[in-house]
Amino acid sequence: MAVDSGYWTLLRYNPALAAEGKAPLILDSKKPTIPVAEYIYTENRYQQLTRNNPEVAKKLYDDLQKAVKRRRLLLSSLRSAEHSTSISSYMR
Secondary structure (H helix, E strand, O other): OHHHHOOOOOEEEOHHHHHOOOOOEEEOOOOOOOOHHHHHOOOHHHHHHHHHOHHHHHHHHHHHHHHHHHHHHHHHHHOOHHHHHHHHHHHO
């Protein structure tokens, strides 16, 4: 569920691909198919937060959902070949 929600991202980095002119970052995760809430509320700590302080829980959930979307956009953009040179030089 963590991967399905985007909370956890599966990726690989292969610098040998950059040497071949290909994008070295391989994003194995598919686009999220469920909201982050569906994953995090399976954990007691998030359920407790919602019961004890629903306003704060809602804000934190909204912030987390936005962060997941931003991270997905960032990783997708890093996959592009035009970034492969800068990524591989950064990783050295």
